[in-house]
Amino acid sequence: xxxxxxxxxxxxxxxxxxxxxxxxxxxxxxxxxxxxxxxxxxxxxxxxxxxxxxxxxxxxxxxxxxxxxxxxxxxxxxxxxxxxxxxxxxxxxxxxxxxxxxxxxxxxxxxxxxxxxxxxxxxxxxxxxxxxxxxxxxxxxxxxxxxxxxxxxxxxxxxxxxxxxxxxxxxxxxxxxxxxxxxxxxxxxxxxxxxxxxxxxxxxxxxxxxxxxxxxxxxxxxxxxxxxxxxxxxxxxxxxxxxxxxxxxxxxxxxxxxxxxxxxxxxxxxxxxxxxxxxxxxxxxxxxxxxxxxxxxxxxxxxxxxxxxxxxxxxxxxxxxxxxxxxxxxxxxxxxxxxxxxxxxxxxxxxxxxxxxxxxxxxxxxxxxxxxxx
Amino acid sequence: xxxxxxxxxxxxxxxxxxxxxxxxxxxxxxxxxxxxxxxxxxxxxxxxxxxxxxxxxxxxxxxxxxxxxxxxxxxxxxxxxxxxxxxxxxxxxxxxxxxxxxxxxxxxxxxxxxxxxxxxxxxxxxxxxxxxxxxxxxxxxxxxxxxxxxxxxxxxxxxxxxxxxxxxxxxxxxxxxxxxxxxxxxxxxxxxxxxxxxxxxxxxxxxxxxxxxxxxxxxxxxxxxxxxxxxxxxxxxxxxxxxxxxxxxxxxxxxxxx
Ligand SMILES: Nc1ncnc2c1ncn2[C@@H]1O[C@H](COP(=O)(O)OP(=O)(O)OP(=O)(O)O)[C@@H](O)[C@H]1O
Ligand SMILES: [Mg+2]
Numbered sequence: 001x002x003x004x005x006x007x008x009x010x011x012x013x014x015x016x017x018x019x020x021x022x023x024x025x026x027x028x029x030x031x032x033x034x035x036x037x038x039x040x041x042x043x044x045x046x047x048x049x050x051x052x053x054x055x056x057x058x059x060x061x062x063x064x065x066x067x068x069x070x071x072x073x074x075x076x077x078x079x080x081x082x083x084x085x086x087x088x089x090x091x092x093x094x095x096x097x098x099x100x101x102x103x104x105x106x107x108x109x110x111x112x113x114x115x116x117x118x119x120x121x122x123x124x125x126x127x128x129x130x131x132x133x134x135x136x137x138x139x140x141x142x143x144x145x146x147x148x149x150x151x152x153x154x155x156x157x158x159x160x161x162x163x164x165x166x167x168x169x170x171x172x173x174x175x176x177x178x179x180x181x182x183x184x185x186x187x188x189x190x191x192x193x194x195x196x197x198x199x200x201x202x203x204x205x206x207x208x209x210x211x212x213x214x215x216x217x218x219x220x221x222x223x224x225x226x227x228x229x230x231x232x233x234x235x236x237x238x239x240x241x242x243x244x245x246x247x248x249x250x251x252x253x254x255x256x257x258x259x260x261x262x263x264x265x266x267x268x269x270x271x272x273x274x275x276x277x278x279x280x281x282x283x284x285x286x287x288x289x290x291x292x293x294x295x296x297x298x299x300x301x302x303x304x305x306x307x308x309x310x311x312x313x314x315x316x317x318x319x320x321x322x323x324x325x326x327x328x329x330x331x332x333x334x335x336x337x338x339x340x341x342x343x344x345x346x347x348x349x350x351x352x353x354x355x356x357x358x359x360x361x362x363x364x365x366x367x368x369x370x371x372x373x374x
Numbered sequence: 375x376x377x378x379x380x381x382x383x384x385x386x387x388x389x390x391x392x393x394x395x396x397x398x399x400x401x402x403x404x405x406x407x408x409x410x411x412x413x414x415x416x417x418x419x420x421x422x423x424x425x426x427x428x429x430x431x432x433x434x435x436x437x438x439x440x441x442x443x444x445x446x447x448x449x450x451x452x453x454x455x456x457x458x459x460x461x462x463x464x465x466x467x468x469x470x471x472x473x474x475x476x477x478x479x480x481x482x483x484x485x486x487x488x489x490x491x492x493x494x495x496x497x498x499x500x501x502x503x504x505x506x507x508x509x510x511x512x513x514x515x516x517x518x519x520x521x522x523x524x525x526x527x528x529x530x531x532x533x534x535x536x537x538x539x540x541x542x543x544x545x546x547x548x549x550x551x552x553x554x555x556x557x558x559x560x561x562x563x564x565x566x567x568x569x570x571x572x573x574x575x576x577x578x579x580x581x582x583x584x585x586x587x588x589x590x591x592x593x594x595x596x597x598x599x600x601x602x603x604x605x606x607x608x609x610x611x612x613x614x615x616x617x618x619x620x621x622x623x624x625x626x627x628x629x630x631x632x
Contacts, residue, residue: 198493205503206478206485207492213468213479220466223428224546225454225483234489280470 028338043189052181056253057293059181062188063249064289066195068273069282070242075271076280077203078235079215080126081134084141086267087148088118088240090257092247097165097257098158107170107252111191114248115241122240126233145267152259164258167251188249195242199282202238211235243270276318278327287326291318379406381550381582382427387436389422389606396422397433398606404550409576409583411597411614413590415626418603420586421463424552428460429453440550454483457549461539461556463586469528473519473538476527477510480545484509509545516575517541532559544575550582551575557589565589569596594618602626 047055067089074080092114099110125144132140152159159165172183202208213221214228222228251257269292277288299310322329382404389397397419404410412420425431426438429450438445440456448456459480468476485502492499514523517537522530527538536556543551553572557565569592576583587593593600594614602610602617604626610617617623 201495202489202493205492205499206482206487206506207489209471209475209479210482212471212475213482216468216470217466219430220462220468221479222450223454223460223466224479224542225451226479227451238489 028334031334031338040193044186047178047182047185052179055181055185057297059185059188059253060250061286061289061293062185062192063246063253064270064273064292065285066188066192066249067243067246067270068277068285068288069196069199070239070246071270071274072277072279072281072285073199073203073211073242074235074239075274076278076284077208077215078211078232078239080129080232080236081138082141082239083138083264083267083271084144084148085240085243085270086262086264087144088122088243089247089250089266089270090148090152090259090262091118091121092244093251093257093262094152094159094165094247095244096248096251097167100167101165111245111248111252115245118244118247119237119241121237121244123233123237125240126236127229129236130229130232142264142267145264148262148264149259152262159257159259162259164256167255167257169255170252184253188253191245191249195245196282199242203282207231272315276315276322276325278322278325278330281325281327281331283330284325284327291326380404381406381441382584383437383439384423385437385439387423387426387433387438389419389426389431389433395606397426397436397603399436400603400606400608402601402608402611404582404584405599406549406582407576407580408598409572409585409596411593411600412584412586412603413588413593413600414603414609417605419606420603421554422606423603424460424554424584424586427453427458427552454546454548457547458552459543459546459548459550460552461536461543461554463554463558465532465535465539467527467535467538467542469526471527472524473527473541474507474510474514474523476538477514477542477545478506480513480542481506481509481547483546509547510541513541513545516544517571533564536560544579547579548581550584552584552586554586555588556585557587557592565592568592572596 046058050058067085070088071082071085074082095114095117096107096110099105099113100107129137129140153161156162169180170183170187172178172180176183178186203211210221210224210226210231213224213226214231218228273288273292274285275288276291277286278284295314296307296311299307299314302310318326380403384403385401387397387400388395400419400423402410412423414420422431426433427445429445429448432446440458443456445453445456468479471479485506487496487499487502511520511523514520517540519534519537519541522534522538527535530538536558540553540556543553556572557568560568572583572585573596575581585593585597597614599612600610600614600617601608602620602623604622609626610620610623612620
């Protein structure tokens with residue numbers, strides 16, 4: 001523990017360290033980059049070989065993925081729970097439905113407005129939510145989910161009551177040689193890529209570290225100078241914004257909104273997707289979305305009588321085989337392939353080593369921090 | 375530096391927890407650049423005093439002046455930026471993050487880019503990230519933790535975790551460093567090394583240190599001044615040699631046995 005004699009010595013040690021690492025790390029980065037580029041090429045060529053219905057299914061996956069990413073940012077990276085994100089999905093959906101049908105506002109703008117509205121709504125909801133922790137927050141948000149359909153019906157001169165609102169499907173712009181379903185596919189895919197990039201930026205730096213620090217140990221985070229209240233409310237806002245944009249796109253894709261599609265089950269479904277995909281992961285949102293889109297459909301094909309029983313069995317199997325979600329498994333496989341000895345520091349890697357603590361609010365480090373006294 | 379440059383002044387500090395008085399009218403000064411040992415038997419109120427400085431507890435009575443400003447007017451998250459860093463007696467690391475990331479959090483208070491600029495990765499972000507990483511690596515190197523930089527800050531020996539906290543506190547470039555039992559989990563040889571490390575860090579970084587430690591030899595060896603608490607009251611204050619001979623201090627420590 002002797003101090004190095006001079007600053008110069010510090011430098012050589014530091015660079016010495018960096019020199020020993022990169023081989024494996026850059027190897028992994030290369031793999032990831034190649035994987036990403038290939039995936040993108042496939043994703044952009046795919047609709048040309050799909051039926052309209054299949055293209056629609058993938059569109060739905062992308063939409064869910066955006067919603068789930070919002071949830072992952074909140075639960076996985078910040079340790080706040082929500083069983084009520086269906087409400088923000090609904091807010092985004094109705095924003096677009098009302099703005100396009102009533103005021104003839106181009107749908108592109110309504111997506112942005114939906115995002116901003118949900119950002120504000122989420123931030124405001126996040127403020128009182130600061131008082132709740134862990135399971136209590138889950139219950140408070142669940143109350144939001146339960147009341148959403150009723151609230152929508154209550155404001156029926158805006159929302160059309162239980163009849164809902166029928167939207168126009170966005171028409172293909174610029175005379176592109178694709179059909180409306182393919183266009184929606186490309187639209188949602190592009191929005192998804194943009195939002196995933198923003199999330200990756202947000203999570204891999206100072207802000208992301210502070211969010212995770214709050215999740216791991218709120219008292220220590222605050223002692224480091226993190227403004228917990230502000231970060232948690234803003235994270236709630238960002239999370240709601242993602243889910244709201246997904247809702248807006250969902251309204252466009254389905255071309256119809258009605259209160260009962262935004263019931264509590266939707267919120268729970270989001271949570272399922274989030275956990276299955278890998279809760280503290282960006283890419284996990286895509287796997288989770290595929291799960292909640294496709295597994296119910298296949299379950300229906302296997303058994304018309306009891307599709308949810310089959311869904312449940314598949315879900316349990318998934319959690320058994322991949323307790324840290326698909327992203328966690330993927331991360332471990334990638335790590336083995338590139339044989340890295342230790343964890344590298346990046347937002348996406350947290351997932352493999354440890355999912356968010358089940359009860360972040362009341363986790364023991366928080367108590368340890370204030371001394372030994374409970 | 376003036377001989378009497380007081381960086382931290384504690385006045386009449388009183389904290390009560392349902393029935394017990396954890397701190398009872400405690401008063402003392404910490405002079406800039408000094409190492410002040412804060413000792414006392416278990417439950418004397420040492421950690422409680424640290425928690426007041428971190429604003430985790432709000433005292434019932436009293437004042438805490440840091441460089442002339444009342445700390446009690448600042449919220450918790452502003453304390454680090456004022457120049458006060460701490461370590462925790464029972465560890466408060468971020469266990470799912472790497473050692474490097476933990477220490478990088480230490481520099482959070484020295485940087486300011488927020489959600490918007492990070493999401494768009496605007497130019498100041500890269501610059502700040504580089505700064506944070508450099509500061510953290512320097513601090514990690516100082517504590518001899520380079521080989522663990524990418525290791526998770528969990529599942530490591532207790533003494534190592536304590537050192538990670540030390541590194542994290544240093545990354546905040548504090549003026550005043552609060553160390554709560556830094557020698558916990560160390561063997562005799564390591565305690566000796568830690569003592570000289572603390573002295574060197576003080577010299578090199580021009581720090582003021584408030585040190586809580588049960589390791590009496592270490593405290594007496596490196597402190598310029600020692601403050602003794604017992605049942606929340608200050609019972610002695612002075613140079614190590616004086617305090618060691620103080621009858622009240624001897625009674626507090628050996629009380630049950632006399
Ligand atoms: N949050 C709290 N709630 C109730 N009592 C508390 C709390 N924090 C501290 N105390 C009590 O205050 C007294 C002082 O505790 P403190 O932790 O400050 O002692 P300490 O000097 O740090 O002891 P040690 O050397 O064992 O760490 C003890 O009696 C303790 O039980
Ligand atoms: Mg203590």
